[in-house]
Amino acid sequence: MTTRLSQVVAVEKTRKTEAYGALTAAHHQVQKSPLLTGISRKYQPRDDEGEQLPAESTRVQLTVEAAIREVINGLVPFFDVTATKDWGNCTARADVKVGERVLVPNAPVTYLLFLEKQLQALHTFVEKLPVLDPSEEWSWDESTGIWRTRAYDTVRSKKTPRNHVKAEATERHPAQVEVYFEDIAVGTWTTVKYSGAAPATRRQAVLDRLQAVRDAVKYAREEANATEVTNQRPGAAVMNYLFAA
Secondary structure, three states: OEEEHHHHHHHHHHHHHHHHHHHHHHHHHHOOHHHHOOEEEOOOOOOOOOOOOOOEEEOOOOOHHHHHHHHHHHHHHHHHHHHHHHHHHHHOEEEEEEOOEEEEEEEEHHHHHHHHHHHHHHHHHHHOOOEOOOOOOEEEEOOOOEEEEOOEEEEEEEEEEEEEEEEOOOOOOOOEEEEEEEEEEEEEEEEOOEEOOEOHHHHHHHHHHHHHHHHHHHHHHHHHHOOEEEOOOOHHHHHHHHOOO
């Protein structure tokens, strides 16, 4: 009997949850001694005149063999579906193609899953790459291997005190002088900005190619998961050996 690998993958998580649920429940139950313990007591007075007491009994609610059966019933389907998936992953393959260009030929499903995770990490990295300040005009400097702006000048000024005579001196009063400061140009700064960032177009081009490859990997995985695989049944053999009477 065959089925699609995608269908097997879809039910694996459910089978795993059921299996561990059964194993955990059985593990906890067998630790509870009262569930495995029963008793039956009947009272017989020494003579006919003695007090009559009702019989007492407690039934066994759980046996080890019953717990084992629950574990087996949970684990066998999980073992089988996982085996079917792993066997299928050995044969399910597809090409990773962008347009007509094959980037990764005949890739197995496990590698396609790996690629998806790595491309997601790369997308996060590229998305945060710093880009050149768009308010500046940049050019590539071959000598330094970085971007630079054109040189521009800014004047350096210095505040210089000046005297303003508000009233000339007389025989009776000194001159009234007010001190003020004047900005006087004393030099020129010539500035060139440099940057190791990338042009925004460069970052966007890489992001576009990344998305194309991510889409290609997704399509390849869907194609590989459509492969027909043979259902495997190793679970019963393992359990029957383990719990043979």
